[in-house]
Amino acid sequence: MSNAYLAVTALTIAANVAIGVADLRRAEFVLHNSARVGVAPSLLPLLAALKIAGAAGLIAGLLGVRPLGAAVATGHSDNGTGTGGQGRRTAGPG
Template sequence: MITAYLIVTVVTVVANAGIAVADLLRAGFVLANSAEVGLPRAWLPWLATAKAAGAAGLLLGLLGARPLGVAAAVGLVLFFLGAVAAHVRRRVYHNIAFPVGYLGLATASLVLATTR
């Protein structure tokens, strides 16, 4: 179980850190997706900060600060539930797999963090 926790959480950290950087750099796919779901561009730095903080919290949880890791996983689950809801609300289904994938990683990290 510890191996699964480590692997899933490291993948979640890398994925969220990567997308946070893409948000901060205002990558083309980020801007296009944000426009489709009705997200103002001004929100991107704040959302990137939330994703980066989640990744950092998960990493600190791996390094021994377990309550912080669990809190970060909860935060990411809530964040990506919101992202999925934004896609559904605007009926943007062609790329909904991305927020669902991030939600799945965050959920798996949370479950594994609380059951180890």
């Protein structure tokens, strides 16, 4: 792994954790920005959890858990549907 890759990943992890904690603490700037874009304050804990989970996925990727790191980086998850993150399978016509 190159030093640049490690540095960018470490900064991304730190940023995700920092903003996740700010969401959990309902920092004033977070409340202001979310109100400006129409995000309900009740969604902040969920958003914080997603940001912190993203940081955890990046850490897992650095530690060698390649499938998890790739899934986090691309935003894909199978979710048990067998569709590779493409949503639920639906029955065809008929």
